[in-house]
Amino acid sequence: MIGLVSYLVFFATIASILAIAVLGLNLHWGNTGLFNGGVVAFFGAGGYATLILGGTPQAAHLGGFGLPYGLALLGGLVIAGLLAWLVGLLTIRLRHDYLAIATFGVAVAFENLVRNAQRLAGGASGLRGFERPLADTIPPGLAYNAAFFAFVLAALIATYLGLERLIRGPFGRLLRAIREDETAARALGKSPDRIRLTAFVIGSVILGLAGALYATFYAFISPQDVLPILTFQIWAMLIVGGAGNNRGAIAGAFLIWGAWTASGWALSRFAPIEVQLYTGSIQFVLIGCVIVGMLLWRPQGLFPERLVVSQSGQTDR
Amino acid sequence: MIQHLLDGILVGAILSLGAIGLTLTMHMLRFANFSHAELLSIGAYAALVFDALFSALLPALQTAIPPLSLTWTLSLATVASMALTGLSAIAIDRLIFKRVREKGGELSMVFASFGVAMVIRNLIGLGFGLNTQLYSDDIVFATVLSRDPLILVKPDQVFTLVAALAIMVVLHLVLSRTTFGYSLRAVAENPVLAQVSGINLQRMVALIWILGGTLAAAAGVFYGLTNQITPVIGRDLVLPIFAATIVGGIGSIYGAVLGGFLVGIAANLALVVLPSGYSPSVPFLILVAVLVLRPHGLFGEARAT
Numbered sequence: 001m002i003g004l005v006s007y008l009v010f011f012a013t014i015a016s017i018l019a020i021a022v023l024g025l026n027l028h029w030g031n032t033g034l035f036n037g038g039v040v041a042f043f044g045a046g047g048y049a050t051l052i053l054g055g056t057p058q059a060a061h062l063g064g065f066g067l068p069y070g071l072a073l074l075g076g077l078v079i080a081g082l083l084a085w086l087v088g089l090l091t092i093r094l095r096h097d098y099l100a101i102a103t104f105g106v107a108v109a110f111e112n113l114v115r116n117a118q119r120l121a122g123g124a125s126g127l128r129g130f131e132r133p134l135a136d137t138i139p140p141g142l143a144y145n146a147a148f149f150a151f152v153l154a155a156l157i158a159t160y161l162g163l164e165r166l167i168r169g170p171f172g173r174l175l176r177a178i179r180e181d182e183t184a185a186r187a188l189g190k191s192p193d194r195i196r197l198t199a200f201v202i203g204s205v206i207l208g209l210a211g212a213l214y215a216t217f218y219a220f221i222s223p224q225d226v227l228p229i230l231t232f233q234i235w236a237m238l239i240v241g242g243a244g245n246n247r248g249a250i251a252g253a254f255l256i257w258g259a260w261t262a263s264g265w266a267l268s269r270f271a272p273i274e275v276q277l278y279t280g281s282i283q284f285v286l287i288g289c290v291i292v293g294m295l296l297w298r299p300q301g302l303f304p305e306r307l308v309v310s311q312s313g314q315t316d317r
Numbered sequence: 318m319i320q321h322l323l324d325g326i327l328v329g330a331i332l333s334l335g336a337i338g339l340t341l342t343m344h345m346l347r348f349a350n351f352s353h354a355e356l357l358s359i360g361a362y363a364a365l366v367f368d369a370l371f372s373a374l375l376p377a378l379q380t381a382i383p384p385l386s387l388t389w390t391l392s393l394a395t396v397a398s399m400a401l402t403g404l405s406a407i408a409i410d411r412l413i414f415k416r417v418r419e420k421g422g423e424l425s426m427v428f429a430s431f432g433v434a435m436v437i438r439n440l441i442g443l444g445f446g447l448n449t450q451l452y453s454d455d456i457v458f459a460t461v462l463s464r465d466p467l468i469l470v471k472p473d474q475v476f477t478l479v480a481a482l483a484i485m486v487v488l489h490l491v492l493s494r495t496t497f498g499y500s501l502r503a504v505a506e507n508p509v510l511a512q513v514s515g516i517n518l519q520r521m522v523a524l525i526w527i528l529g530g531t532l533a534a535a536a537g538v539f540y541g542l543t544n545q546i547t548p549v550i551g552r553d554l555v556l557p558i559f560a561a562t563i564v565g566g567i568g569s570i571y572g573a574v575l576g577g578f579l580v581g582i583a584a585n586l587a588l589v590v591l592p593s594g595y596s597p598s599v600p601f602l603i604l605v606a607v608l609v610l611r612p613h614g615l616f617g618e619a620r621a622t
Contacts, residue, residue, distance in 0.1 A: 037431075098608060288439070
């Protein structure tokens with residue numbers, strides 16, 4: 001029983017962290033129409049920066065500044081935001097598929113950098129030597145994991161409420177206006193590029209938050225955590241949940257993460273040993289099929305965006 | 318330095334063949350096709366299968382063409398693989414891209430192409446195993462072109478380059494001398510106007526997929542001849558091929574050829590100053606530089622969105 005509870009807490013923690021990332025991506029893609037092909041770069045920037053700033057002193061590589069957790073986390077968010085700002089400055093005015101390619105390239109280069117830069121990020125062996133917050137007050141094990149889950153859940157709820165407020169307010173209307181008709185928005189004196197850049201940075205900071213929480217939870221991050229498959233999983237969550245709908249995004253995160261872990265468990269339990277070697281490949285094929293299938297048969301997702309219209313009966317989408 | 322230049326030209330030829338198909342489909346269908354590089358993998362593995370098949374049927378042809386490690390059967394297999402990959406490209410379009418295109422926005426296509434890439438890459442891994450494979454176990458010694466500085470070239474590399482260049486010359490002749498070539502260039506210039514002047518756009522889309530798949534298959538086999546065949550060829554080449562396409566300007570075939578060589582040479586020359594672990598990042602740096610300095614590529618023009 002305790003085993004099951006611990007597992008559920010563990011599962012819900014990871015699912016909630018990923019849900020935060022999906023919310024960040026939803027601001028990019030669902031609300032602004034920005035195609036971010038490099039989700040892991042911003043996720044990783046948040047995670048790496050948090051561990052470098054908050055870790056214990058290290059001889060082999062940069063970091064171990066031992067900052068209080070709050071500051072380290074904040075630093076992670078700032079670094080993720082700065083990376084997004086830099087990438088956005090270069091690419092946001094370009095057509096959307098250029099942005100997709102450029103951000104995909106950012107993710108490849110990020111993984112390549114952290115894998116090779118021994119002095120900066122610990123290279124292929126990753127970053128360790130991180131004191132988890134409040135580790136000396138809360139006993140390790142289930143109690144600690146439950147407390148950390150509560151913290152992640154609070155972060156998820158705060159992100160959700162913050163985004164809902166942002167999207168329902170004037171900024172959200174502006175985003176949708178630009179997404180639907182850029183020329184009209186420009187004619188009203190708005191600057192689409194600047195608004196897009198703002199949305200790109202905010203969404204990336206949220207992705208950085210997810211990465212920081214992920215790295216904190218494991219007290220470890222390595223190049224294995226920033227492989228393109230994570231980008232792909234986070235997209236699948238958003239597409240299944242329904243782009244443009246924050247509640248759908250959260251539901252999609254839990255659904256896909258549940259399906260992912262369940263398929264991994266089933267394969268390791270029931271598949272013959274020679275097939276188990278290919279568990280990863282089978283899971284990748286499944287998730288690829290889920291994405292393509294959703295796009296073919298239910299492109300609006302399981303929980304479609306409810307279009308906000310000022311006059312009823314004006315849209316028939 | 319000269320060795321790097323030679324290696325760069327070789328890789329460049331392979332990237333060019335990949336980029337031609339990508340630039341055409343990206344221009345025609347207006348989406349960044351992240352699964353295009355998987356066509357290279359399909360081509361490389363299809364040639365492996367055809368090679369085994371032809372070797373079983375025609376054992377007499379299973380001899381290497383000296384001084385290459387390339388066998389007669391593999392040459393035949395390459396042609397068969399080009400045909401099969403071209404057909405696969407159409408099949409993928411009919412099954413998936415065409416339907417997504419009719420359903421939703423342009424960006425759904427990019428998502429779909431990522432999904433397709435994921436499925437193809439891992440199905441190949443499931444079917445053929447995750448280990449690397451080789452067309453031939455024979456060791457072909459490199460020819461020493463010069464001792465100081467040491468420059469080594471394998472006969473297979475020279476063949477690959479010559480074959481790639483020959484394919485490009487044929488393509489050039491087709492583009493400049495045949496009706497298909499005129500239509501293709503008309504469509505690349507302006508799809509709407511081309512349609513108005515009586516070109517069947519649906520058929521052109523199919524022909525472009527065949528062309529792209531065929532060239533990608535050749536690139537995949539050439540890559541396999543000079544490197545190893547692995548299920549992740551597509552993953553490793555997708556960014557360099559995108560870089561070549563963007564350097565050349567989306568929609569420009571000759572730009573794609575030049576872009577391929579430029580990216581291949583630049584990526585290899587970068588190894589002179591950069592530790593080799595960083596080489597996967599070089600195409601990205603080239604890409605960003607071009608996007609900032611000349612957003613529409615060297616040969617591309619601004620196009621209406």
